[in-house]
Amino acid sequence: MSLLHLAIFSPFLMAIFVPFLYKGLKSIHTGWFVLALPILLFTYFIGFLPITRNNGTVEKSFDWIPSLGIHFTAYVDGLGLLFALLITGIGALVVLYSIFYLSKEKESLHNFYVYLLLFMGAMLGVVLSDNLITLYMFWELTSISSFLLIAYWYDRERSRYGALKSMLLTVFGGLSMLGGILLLSIMGDTFSIRELISQAGELNQHPLFLFALILILLGAFTKSAQFPFYIWLPDAMEAPTPVSAYLHSATMVKAGIYLVARLSPIFAFSSYWFWIVGAIGIFTMFWGSFNAVKQTDLKGILAFSTVSQLGLIMSLLGVGAAALHFDTLNDNIYIAAVIAAVFHLINHATFKGSLFMVVGIVDHETGTRDIRKLGGLLSFMPVTFTIAVIGAFSMAGLPPFNGFLSKEMFFTGMIQLVNLDLFNLETWGMLFPILAWIGSIFTFIYSMMFVFKTFSGKYQPEKLDKKPHEAPVGMLISPIILAFLVVLFGLFPNLLSYSLIQPAAAAIVPSLVGPGELLDVHISHWHGFNPELWMTIGVIAVGTLMYLTLSKWIKLYALFPGKVTLNALYDTSLYAAERGSYTLTKAYMNGFIRTYLVYIFAFFIGILGFTMWTRQALTIDTSNLAPIGVYEIVLVVIITAGIFTILFAKSRLTSIIALGAVGYTVSLFFVIFRAPDLALTQLVIETVSVALFLLCFYHLPKLNRHEERMGFKLGNLIISLGVGAVISLMAISAHSNKMFESIASFYVENTYKEAAGKNMVNVILVDFRGFDTLFEISVLAIAGLGIFGLIKLRLAKKGEEADEN
């Protein structure tokens, strides 16, 4: 356990105290206490920068389940640190923002901050674990905390729906990923990511390699909302806006990106990886931006935009895999794609975070997020407008913001593909830049919609619940910081180049970086009039034109049939699964006690009979039997007669007397079998039982067979005969196979020595097995209480009736 482990666990520890802080110090917003933690962690992780700057790493390990090779190895390298800084940095800003967003009077803040801290710790665990099992554990924990946070306003139906949807999809992916992890561990005989990376060459030849690849990618794609699994992300927008900013744009949805980046050294050499990651990524990028344009909810626009941007980063990672096919570091243009992916990851967190906070402010101050109702807010909220312009223009890829730089690099990566003579790219490769360009046009359009439909145009006060005004200063701090970063990284991108981007990119393509070497990362604004710049100019020109004519062609979206969407597929399959399992369960859980008894007895016969048969346990040993005397034969006859009398009795009195006869015969058996204590007890109990039966039967109805049909009787007969036969055979076999020495001699020897008693049975009961007797008494007491309660219940009810009358 090191300080690093403590840092990962600190959010969980903090979460323990949150409810007490909330209950104890009502007057102070709980967020202020929570805020200290991410700030502290952020500064702690900043301290690692000098180490990772030169591609150094830090590793601390402690054994968790050593027998299974599961260690909690905390591992900090450039990639992990980048994510850790995002998690804690954005986390601090989001907590600060939430203090003003969530009212301390109305909201159950303790829940909110416990879930948020749970998420923070889990996410740190994901990005700082070297062991795949630990990573998986934290991975699922992020899904759970995301579920809890989406359902934070759990009295809303949409929140519950969204939470369930995200849970089902991400946990499905998580389980697939677990399968992939297990396959990897079978292939490489380790759970450690770095050890697996060192065997990447052999793993690539393994027959299970492709299955592991697909299963792991399922986990990454569901988490990072790639096509066709993206459908949970728009519904996750039911969460409070700080949560959307934090989990569903800046951090959690990037866990899939992280996984792809982290495992790239293992898988990236395979052409499947290149095609699946690249193609799904670029299509998601196009599809997300295409669908964002038709949204009318500001958060809906941002949700689809996030899907699209995640697809963009994913496609860059896929394309970057091509870098591994070139041995030299010099002149390797595909590394640029990896660098662009890392750079855009940072940029997306900054501009999307600020945009979500802008939506939160608009929602908070006007009471709606619907762009059909909004408009003309510019004069009321100038600061918010400025932030929105910076964020949205960066998202659209306009200079001088950071989004422009990474978008240009994205185009570079896509254009280079056409020149690649690998994986048949000369034919299909052209689609990558085309989809990228079309997707960027739609990105431009929805970015403009976001700004101008909200802040310019006609002000419609009659449609708003509140009179809009500028947000409180506290709420503006976080988005202002993020917007400032957008501008800063846009103007001085090389602040990041060697501090964050290079170490992270080097961790994605470690085989290309020799010891002591650094990747060449230099980001510049001006490359001359190259194809990328023309593409951007084209995006702006076409995008502006299409935005201005939006009302003419937006109706085209209505042409898409509503019934064949992925959402409809999800809904119908979920409904079918529910109905199906309900019908199936109803079919065998039908509410009749008899049915359940039949199951129990049938399994009893089946399993015991089967085991005795297969293990050949059925033996009859006649050598060691006690002799049969006349008394025993008489008793056997009596007991058999008693049983038959009960079975065929027409009146209840006959049954009770016959049952008593059986009981007394049993006590006589005890006499013969040298058990005087048992005989005495049985006699007493039997007498009391018969008395009790008679007392109760006096009040009970006549013995009624309730018209049992022949088939019913026959079924019962077969089952009961089966049970009887199995018991008889088991008893005979158990008698014939003495597998262990009897422990009886211990009691015979020690009864007097240890307990100074002469009646062995009594000594066992009160001394050797005294606790058994104590519990026996407890059982009796509980039965007594139950009886008392049942009788009292009646009296109470009668009392009520009397009162009513």
Next chain:
Amino acid sequence: MEILMSIVIGALFASSVYLMLSKSLLRIIIGTGLLSHGAHLLIITMGGLKRGAAPLLGEKAASYVDPLPQALILTAIVISFGVTALFLVLAYRAYQELGTDNMDEMRGNEAND
């Protein structure tokens, strides 16, 4: 003797299962009573029958029968009595409340579906 007892025990179990599967509440309770008799006899038979004197040191015999099954059965007898008593009261109350002793009519509540 042990084999004979095993068959008797089997008969006790078979009849008790038959009774428990029937529709009448009373027969079910009688069935559980028979079941505990069968179980008790099973335990004592498993310990071996008539292999010595009763487990009382005062007998000063060379060998005694196994005392452990007897201790177990003693506990079981008392508990089965408690259970039977509870069943009886439960049956009595159920009959009073529901007006039937037919298990088919006492089926799980449909309203919960």
